[in-house]
Amino acid sequence: xxxxxxxxxxxxxxxxxxxxxxxxxxxxxxxxxxxxxxxxxxxxxxxxxxxxxxxxxxxxxxxxxxxxxxxxxxxxxxxxxxxxxxxxxxxxxxxxxxxxxxxxxxxxxxxxxxxxxxxxxxxxxxxxxxxxxxxxxxxxxxxxxxxxxxxxxxxxxxxxxxxxxxxxxxxxxxxxxxxxxxxxxxxxxxxxxxxxxxxxxxxxxxxxxxxxxxxxxxxxxxxxxxxxxxxxxxxxxxxxxxxxxxxxxxxxxxxxxxxxxxxxxxxxxxxxxxxxxxxxxxxxxxxxxxxxxxxxxxxxxxxxxxxxxxxxxxxxxxxxxxxxxxxxx
Amino acid sequence: xxxxxxxxxxxxxxxxxxxxxxxxxxxxxxxxxxxxxxxxxxxxxxxxxxxxxxxxxxxxxxxxxxxxxxxxxxxxxxxxxxxxxxxxxxxxxxxxxxxxxxxxxxxxxxxxxxxxxxxxxxxxxxxxxxxxxxxxxxxxxxxxxxxxxxxxxxxxxxxxxxxxxxxxxxxxxxxxxxxxxxxxxxxxxxxxxxxxxxxxxxxxxxxxxxxxxxxxxxxxxxxxxxxxxxxxxxxxxxxxxxxxxxxxxxxxxxxxx
Numbered sequence: 260x261x262x263x264x265x266x267x268x269x270x271x272x273x274x275x276x277x278x279x280x281x282x283x284x285x286x287x288x289x290x291x292x293x294x295x296x297x298x299x300x301x302x303x304x305x306x307x308x309x310x311x312x313x314x315x316x317x318x319x320x321x322x323x324x325x326x327x328x329x330x331x332x333x334x335x336x337x338x339x340x341x342x343x344x345x346x347x348x349x350x351x352x353x354x355x356x357x358x359x360x361x362x363x364x365x366x367x368x369x370x371x372x373x374x375x376x377x378x379x380x381x382x383x384x385x386x387x388x389x390x391x392x393x394x395x396x397x398x399x400x401x402x403x404x405x406x407x408x409x410x411x412x413x414x415x416x417x418x419x420x421x422x423x424x425x426x427x428x429x430x431x432x433x434x435x436x437x438x439x440x441x442x443x444x445x446x447x448x449x450x451x452x453x454x455x456x457x458x459x460x461x462x463x464x465x466x467x468x469x470x471x472x473x474x475x476x477x478x479x480x481x482x483x484x485x486x487x488x489x490x491x492x493x494x495x496x497x498x499x500x501x502x503x504x505x506x507x508x509x510x511x512x513x514x515x516x517x518x519x520x521x522x523x524x525x526x527x528x529x530x531x532x533x534x535x536x537x538x539x540x541x542x543x544x545x546x547x548x549x550x551x552x553x554x555x556x557x558x559x560x561x562x563x564x565x566x567x568x569x570x571x572x573x574x575x576x577x578x579x580x581x582x583x584x585x586x587x588x
Numbered sequence: 589x590x591x592x593x594x595x596x597x598x599x600x601x602x603x604x605x606x607x608x609x610x611x612x613x614x615x616x617x618x619x620x621x622x623x624x625x626x627x628x629x630x631x632x633x634x635x636x637x638x639x640x641x642x643x644x645x646x647x648x649x650x651x652x653x654x655x656x657x658x659x660x661x662x663x664x665x666x667x668x669x670x671x672x673x674x675x676x677x678x679x680x681x682x683x684x685x686x687x688x689x690x691x692x693x694x695x696x697x698x699x700x701x702x703x704x705x706x707x708x709x710x711x712x713x714x715x716x717x718x719x720x721x722x723x724x725x726x727x728x729x730x731x732x733x734x735x736x737x738x739x740x741x742x743x744x745x746x747x748x749x750x751x752x753x754x755x756x757x758x759x760x761x762x763x764x765x766x767x768x769x770x771x772x773x774x775x776x777x778x779x780x781x782x783x784x785x786x787x788x789x790x791x792x793x794x795x796x797x798x799x800x801x802x803x804x805x806x807x808x809x810x811x812x813x814x815x816x817x818x819x820x821x822x823x824x825x826x827x828x829x830x831x832x833x834x835x836x837x838x839x840x841x842x843x844x845x
Contacts, residue, residue: 340679468698469693469698472682472686472690472698472699473690473693474679475680475687475690476679476687477673477675477677477679479642479673480671480672480675482642482662482671483670483671483672483673484666484690484694484746485661485662485666485667485693486662486693487661488662525680529686530681530682530683531682531683531686531699532680533699534699534700
């Protein structure tokens with residue numbers, strides 16, 4: 260219990276340190292004193308630009324998107340009672356990215372305010388709803404993950420079609436960035452556009468957390484202890500849809516962070532699905548901030564995509580959990 | 589006037605043309621232990637689900653404390669009756685104490701947030717089921733017998749006047765079977781009502797106040813062990829020949845004559 264008490268403060272501290280590090284590190288050297296001055300709004304114009312227009316917004320975007328994916332992953336895992344459920348694996352991110360791409364490249368995003376996050380959320384909700392609809396009809400989570408693979412492939416195919424139709428190479432490059440996930444060139448305005456939706460989703464999920472513990476007993480027994488299972492499902496679908504959609508609108512489709520963070524947090528909180536939520540959000544925010552720092556300081560001509568780094572770390576862990584579960588059962 | 593206990597009257601239920609229940613009836617009052625007997629696929633679980641309001645019968649009525657349980661919220665229902673379904677495995681290796689605390693869910697409690705009354709109920713339930721030493725163990729490290737006891741403790745923690753348990757002793761060794769049945773029996777002796785599905789006729793004869801015999805969606809007969817634990821009803825329900833002996837008040841069933 261005492262260990263658990265230090266988990267959340269520890270993670271908050273970690274995020275703070277990582278955000279400072281993100282402001283310090285980069286291609287332009289910026290000593291701590293100048294960085295601090297710029298952060299407080301008293302630095303030279305050049306430093307101010309680097310901190311406030313480039314490094315901080317990008318780090319914050321990584322943190323917020325990571326937190327959204329982490330809490331969505333933890334909540335979906337609780338709902339589906341499986342540690343392999345995650346917005347990326349279940350096709351939620353892919354569908355969301357597809358809808359966002361359509362909004363972006365057919366000009367809705369420019370014409371209507373909030374069209375981009377709304378489209379991303381619509382995509383995320385569509386996929387989450389399909390998953391939640393299929394879940395009670397199949398007892399097997401493998402089937403469910405295959406449904407997710409189906410949604411991903413379908414979204415991928417439509418995305419490929421859009422690429423074929425891309426009017427010019429620049430649009431094509433933008434689409435690729437979107438699919439792979441990146442927080443490069445994000446501004447505080449982009450953040451402000453997505454944050455309300457991510458916040459709303461997180462509030463819904465935190466409100467539904469008690470039911471996630473009850474679901475550990477199975478749906479029948481959860482109903483037996485007094486959980487309205489249908490309402491619980493709607494809350495989690497909406498919450499995960501809003502949070503994931505917001506994250507995709509901000510950073511594109513970043514997979515696997517939603518698996519890694521809850522997996523690491525679980526032993527610390529006694530595997531209680533309710534107590535996993537908030538630390539998962541914090542840890543996965545921290546992971547993405549660190550991953551984004553890595554992306555920026557790894558030397559090379561072209562920058563690695565954040566989603567690629569996340570998958571390089573996350574996919575092996577996914578496979579490891581899957582194999583371990585297989586041998587345990 | 590509200591009738592304490594649960595009551596199902598002439599309930600029929602079919603899903604996709606398969607008849608699960610055919611005018612089945614059942615009642616349970618506080619202070620009695622009713623055992624529901626019947627072969628696999630007889631519709632026992634369906635009958636429990638109807639009684640609990642988890643399924644609504646096509647025709648017939650279900651009443652829980654005099655009201656239709658299907659119109660109650662899950663929380664209202666859970667405060668009147670605790671349901672222990674067949675599946676005992678948990679999705680996560682959460683702590684014993686936290687599983688038992690889930691019995692307090694209908695009172696707005698969560699394992700991370702227990703009011704004084706909740707803590708007290710959990711502590712009592714853990715003690716009653718002799719789980720004090722296991723309280724902080726993860727559930728995946730428990731034996732089947734221990735896990736069955738954890739679920740009984742969860743039911744006791746809810747302090748609901750009724751317990752409905754679907755095969756609570758399935759796949760347990762004799763010692764643990766009796767342990768679980770004794771816990772349910774002492775709950776009934778304290779004034780609770782329990783409806784238990786069993787497959788072991790000797791165990792049923794030993795602990796039940798009343799038996800309900802079920803086959804092909806119908807409740808054929810209900811009554812005391814002395815009245816209904818007979819070769820006639822055993823053959824009618826299970827399709828097997830059996831002899832029943834009674835010595836010193838103990839009923840023993842020998843299958844296959």
